[in-house]
Amino acid sequence: MRNRISLCIAWAFCNAAILLCGCVRSEKVVLCAAENLHVSRPDSALGLLNGIGRPDRLGSADRAYYSLLTIQTMNRCGLPLPDTLVRETASYYRRTNDSMNRAKACLYLSRLLEDRGEDPDASMAALFEAEDYTPAACDAYFRTLVQSDLGDIYHAQFKDREAVRHYLRALEYCRTTGRRQNEARILSRLSNAYMTQKKCDSAIYYLRTVFDLCETGEAETPSLLASACGAAGQAYLLLDRLDSAEYYIRRSLRLSDEQTFGRWVLMAELYEKKHMNDSARVVYTELLAAARSVGDTMRIGAMLHGLSRVEQADGHYDRALDFYRQGAQMVEALQDRHARHSIPDARKKYRLERLSSEKERLSVHRRNLWLIVSLMGLLLSLGVVGYRLAVSRRDRRNLQTESQRQREQIETQRIALRLKEETIVRQQSEIQLQTIRSRFDEIRYLLKSMLEMKRQVNLLVHDERIPPETCVETLVERFSLTPGSWTEIARIIDHVHEDLPATVARTYPQLTEDDVRLCVLIIVGLESSEIAQILDINTDSVYRKRRRLKKKIGLGIADSLKDRLMSFVSEE
Template sequence: MKRYIYLILFLFIVGLTACQKQSHILPLLQEAETLMDSRPDSSLCLLESVQSPENLSAAEYATWCLLVTQARDKNYVEHTSDSLIGVAVRYFEKQKDPLRYAKALYYEGRIYQDLGDIEKAMFLFVKSLDIGKQTSDYLQLFLTSSRLGTLYARLNVQDKAMNAYHDALQYAFASCDSSSISYGYSYIGRAYSLSEEWEQSLVYYEKALLVATQIKDFQAMELAMNEYVAVCVNADRYDKISDYVNRLLKAKQEGNDKVGNLEQFYFTIGDLYRHVGKADEAILYLEKALQSDNLHTLSGSSQCLYFLYEEQKQYEKAVQYNNKYWMYIDSIQKIENKNMVLEIEAKYNYEKMQKENLQLQLQNVRIVCEGILGLLVLLGIVFAMIKIYRRRLKDKIQLVSELREQLEVLQNESSANLQNLEENQAEALVLSRQIETLQQEFKKLEEELRYSDEHNQIEVDKLSRQLKEKAVHIDQIEGARSMLINKNKKLEEKNLDLKEMIHALQEKFSIQISNKNSDTPNMYSFSLIVKMRAEEASLQDEEWEELLIIVNLLHKNFVDRLSVCFPKLNSDDIKLCCLTKLMFTNEEISSFLDIQKDAVIKRKQRLKPKFGKESWGKGGFDSFIDDF
């Protein structure tokens, strides 16, 4: 008993420990999701600190997969595999969670975008939008629509890009998020620039700058300003560039280091001053831009300084910056080549993993198909065996029935032969007595003729005629008696043949009964007796047939032995004997035979002649049947 108590306590402690072990996961996931927008790097660190996440519950693991993919995307980590996000997509689809499902589809699209499968990425973004419209997560809808618009813009599908960006702006307004609204204006400005509608483009960029400046979102401001300048250059609106430079410098003074990459800003300002012909100011800001650690900023600044010094005919400095430009370009090219190799390797690994997954899926499908095929074959074999068994059982039942009919016919014929034999023997006996009487009369007439008067010729003639008539009559009767004797001999021979045939059929019948018993379960064989004990009602014909088989099985072919030993018994007599052998009472037997109780008693008494009994003796009919 103590052992069971200790076992229960141990299981309780293990369960409590497991609950405590998992209890820290949900708060961690919630904290990571809270930090996702403001500090995505901290969110990623939290998520990557989870050890063996695949051992979490299905819901926790799917949430972890979604959040870690989202954190890597926000930290600009290039995606190389969809294995994790696939877990989240499948889980949240099954859970009917449109909020998480839409987000999972979006990040799956981001992964395919990084892998270069733009068509698949666009399909997933569209699907994410359809699912997301069932929710009120307008920021996610804004993100998905703007990303879809950007893909359309890259493919130069201007009308679809414009529609997607307009949808994104509407979702931004619905979310009441000013940063998203600023980005939305910039995206529409970008869409107008694709169709070279420069004035409309500048209007939306100015709206974006206004909103970004009001909320001091310097990343949104940087995007709007950079694209604004590009539009100004393409539209030859250099008059607006000086205003842009003032805004940029003002933003730098107010935001300090919050305005993105300052060296990039210096490069942009220097390049703008170069375009408007202010060489000294351009050189000042371009040299500040050379403090950057970004190779693209360094190469662009070096090239601009090369152009400026070449215009001023300071060729030594121009050559110096030109050499720096090509050095940076060479470094960029090497990095790009390296990144290209890494990208190719990542794509190869991804395709290899996809191929392995496909092979694994095909293998699983093959295993499932083989299992289903094997199951179908097994079911077919079982069905065929059942069908064969039923057919054989049916054939055996039919054969038993035919044998029973043949046996009954032979037994009836044998009984008829015995009856004819008895009648012929009785008739032959009568004829023999008649012959004796006639012979006595014949002798008497002979004596009378011998002692009669020879002179009385008339009397002699009369006696002679009577003797002749008696002799003829005796011959006729003798002939009839001889015919009966011959007929009886033939009947006896036939009866012997019938007995042999009956014996052969009984052996065959016993074999079939034995085979049937081996093939048929006992519960099936004796269910009728159980039913008879529970319900006292008259039996149907097929039930009587089954009952006779059961009695044969239980009592060493009782029915067959009874039919052979007492051929005068009819079917009703045999039924009565079987019910008595099964020890049913007279009242129960009356119910089964559908007769009165007194009629059962009288019928038993009437069976004495058929059994060759003058009286049943001690114990009566029931005792005789029980001992038989």
């Protein structure tokens, strides 16, 4: 029964693990599909991301990436950014080494803080962080977003030269991506920055490019076209070309679904230029009420200055002075706000904070490194000490064993050496006795052989029936030849054929002593087997010696060695 329960529990656990792995794998597939679609089709990508019901089942890295993809798609769809999700994503990637995703998370954090109007310094610091951590291999679209947002914050603080520089850089990146809609937006912002610097010709030049993009349908959206028309109206208004300005301003108002604040300000300024002060006053008054309802200091100051100009034109100097003072207060408040949240100060503060965080990180890293090194040193020391103790114990044990074995081996070798010495002494004595006996036998045999050979030689020499040329052959037939017979044979040959070896050596000086000996044996008519017996070598070796001898004498393969050597005897 217990075994069945255990098997059931194990089966259920395996199924749950397989199901969980399948769910996680399917959710990762959905993340990959959303990543491929979030640029071209953000609506579809957002639908896929919303289909992941339990993102908390993902790992921490996948969950952070899911949050980042959700933020990106919501931003592309024009939806408000979720506060908690953006902050958590930025906090996660700031703790990792993923610079690309960290830059993206910081960019969206900057946008969130900018939209909510919370802590402008933190917003700018997040944007600076996004700029610093953008890797070199980052796509041009993201670089476009970063540079465009940097241009916006510089333009908001009336630092238009820096704004133009960032807008131009954003435009350069944007053109490499081929996104004409984004290019038109950047061109519109660039024209606004040029107009703030009173460079209306440059502004109109870029606005014409925007109109061309809208007319060709590459970047046609009502809001973009309305914004471009408003900017063109402002440029022509600064150039005092009132008819063109009125055309573009009214066109902007017609194209826009909601009557934006800035375009009505342009209409009021147009009324001022045309000396339609009553209409300008009405527009400024309505815009002032709207600006005060939302507490927009900059717009309130602009409307107060506009009313002061209108009242001054009508000759109401007291009211104009009152409006001017109120506008000056707003301008001072705005300047104070810009001074408190200026970009150089914010960048400097960001640099100091980053430097301090880097120092803290390096100090923590150094402390951890020293701790690890110390721990490793301690472990290494302990390991070395333990190893030394183990090695010394092992060496001492091995030394004792080896010394005992060597003592036994030395004792065994001493006994064996003593036995060998006794054996060698006995063998030397026996060898000496045998040598003496063999020498006596050899002397006795040689003496008998010499006496017999001399007798036979004398008989052969004095026997008139035997020719002198066949004396040696007859002698060889009568006696068996041995390696020791060469001396006697040489003596006989010299007696029969006087000075034959010396003659052969003089004729062929290139021959060695062995070669001369072989020539003499061939001349006296010995066979190869008999020569081999005399020289104490194999018959095959005799054949090889004969072939080498022919080469030394200069004979060919077909020439006869014996015939050539017999010429020494025939000459005698």
